[in-house]
Amino acid sequence: MTGIDPKNRMGTDDRAADLRAEAFQGVRAARSRELAEDYVELIAELIHDHGEARPVDIAARLGVRVPTVTKTLDRLAREGLITRARYRSVFLTDEGRALARECRRRHEIVLRFLLSLGLDPETAERDAEGIEHHVSARTLALFAAFASKS
Amino acid sequence: MTGIDPKNRMGTDDRAADLRAEAFQGVRAARSRELAEDYVELIAELIHDHGEARPVDIAARLGVRVPTVTKTLDRLAREGLITRARYRSVFLTDEGRALARECRRRHEIVLRFLLSLGLDPETAERDAEGIEHHVSARTLALFAAFASKS
DNA sequence: GAGAATTGTTAGCACCATCTAACATATTGC
DNA sequence: GCAATATGTTAGATGGTGCTAACAATTCTC
Ligand SMILES: [Mn+2]
Ligand SMILES: [Mn+2]
Ligand SMILES: [Mn+2]
Ligand SMILES: [Mn+2]
Numbered sequence: 001m002t003g004i005d006p007k008n009r010m011g012t013d014d015r016a017a018d019l020r021a022e023a024f025q026g027v028r029a030a031r032s033r034e035l036a037e038d039y040v041e042l043i044a045e046l047i048h049d050h051g052e053a054r055p056v057d058i059a060a061r062l063g064v065r066v067p068t069v070t071k072t073l074d075r076l077a078r079e080g081l082i083t084r085a086r087y088r089s090v091f092l093t094d095e096g097r098a099l100a101r102e103c104r105r106r107h108e109i110v111l112r113f114l115l116s117l118g119l120d121p122e123t124a125e126r127d128a129e130g131i132e133h134h135v136s137a138r139t140l141a142l143f144a145a146f147a148s149k150s
Numbered sequence: 151m152t153g154i155d156p157k158n159r160m161g162t163d164d165r166a167a168d169l170r171a172e173a174f175q176g177v178r179a180a181r182s183r184e185l186a187e188d189y190v191e192l193i194a195e196l197i198h199d200h201g202e203a204r205p206v207d208i209a210a211r212l213g214v215r216v217p218t219v220t221k222t223l224d225r226l227a228r229e230g231l232i233t234r235a236r237y238r239s240v241f242l243t244d245e246g247r248a249l250a251r252e253c254r255r256r257h258e259i260v261l262r263f264l265l266s267l268g269l270d271p272e273t274a275e276r277d278a279e280g281i282e283h284h285v286s287a288r289t290l291a292l293f294a295a296f297a298s299k300s
Numbered sequence: 301g302a303g304a305a306t307t308g309t310t311a312g313c314a315c316c317a318t319c320t321a322a323c324a325t326a327t328t329g330c
Numbered sequence: 331g332c333a334a335t336a337t338g339t340t341a342g343a344t345g346g347t348g349c350t351a352a353c354a355a356t357t358c359t360c
Contacts (some may be wrong), residue, residue: 014210017210019272019275020212020213021211021212022276023279024214025213026280031181031280044204054337056337056338057167058172060168061170062174063170063174063175064174064317064318065319065320067318067338067339068318070187070340071316071318071339072317075315075316075317087325087326087340090336092339113248114227114289117289118292120288123286123288123289125169125173126177126286127284127289128286129173129174130181130283130284131281131284133280134279134281134284136276136277138273139267139273142268142269143267146267177316178317205309206306214347214349215308215348216307217311217348217350218348220308220309221346221347222347225347236308236343236355237307237308237309237354237355238308291317
């Protein structure tokens with residue numbers, strides 16, 4: 001019968017720590033999807049605007065070198081988001097197209113939200129590009145509601 | 151004198167692409183700082199709440215294994231954010247403490263903002279943990295203003 | 301204070317994301 | 331159609347972030 005039961009105190013701490021850990025695990029999962037999301041969104045846009053998505057254009061817009069794009073595209077192909085043939089431009093699979101659509105929608109909601117808060121367009125675009133990957137469905141819904149209500 | 155000057159068209163595209171590239175480069179830079187930011191913020195909190203920051207507690211709260219923490223702490227020490235001695239707990243340098251303070255402030259502003267939008271506390275905490283690293287000073291100021299005005 | 305339990309480190313693996321250099325292929329322009 | 335240019339791939343390096351297994355040091359408990 002010591003004053004405070006150390007087991008109990010630890011138990012509370014542990015539960016709090018577990019909650020934290022879950023949050024961080026979620027963030028890590030989101031991080032691991034970020035690059036694929038940016039790629040498919042950009043590929044869809046290039047196909048829409050220019051008729052095709054070429055590695056050189058992807059690289060120019062992402063600000064990385066072409067070999068970096070080649071390697072990442074190989075990964076996306078492995079994951080079933082795109083298809084490609086050597087020396088040819090890139091195509092989205094159905095799955096890739098679905099992801100791209102979802103990412104575009106999310107990107108636009110986040111962007112409109114930031115603009116409706118009064119942020120300048122350039123900063124809004126920059127911040128949206130990072131924030132979009134870390135916004136839950138609930139938060140997205142609130143963003144959309146706020147933006148349309150203002 | 152061909153119908154549309156292809157050089158001109160390309161020029162416009164190039165400038166737009168450059169802007170995009172800058173945004174993505176900014177996001178990549180933020181990504182490369184994320185982990186260090188989460189670590190120093192958590193270390194400061196552990197020191198404040200428990201008197202010391204031990205790898206085992208850092209690991210429990212981040213949801214990773216202890217050897218992962220060891221390795222990352224080595225990197226943070228290399229970068230001058232923490233100091234440590236073998237088998238001892240972790241200390242922040244002045245630089246680390248300054249970064250931790252800034253991260254904590256930013257984290258709280260983002261969290262309060264999300265809560266003031268009407269998000270439930272658990273989702274707010276999760277989203278804040280990811281969003282915080284991608285919020286510019288301007289956006290942060292707008293978040294803070296919105297949260298206090300509501 | 302010795303043995304048990306906990307904590308921390310090291311080594312080694314896997315994967316990702318970036319780069320440069322060198323080479324291969326396609327496209328373009330004359 | 332060929333030569334020059336542009337584009338794409340491969341190889342190999344660097345560094346980050348995660349893991350498990352094995353071992354070392356510390357701390358706790360009796
Ligand atoms: Mn993005
Ligand atoms: Mn985007
Ligand atoms: Mn965080
Ligand atoms: Mn945080």
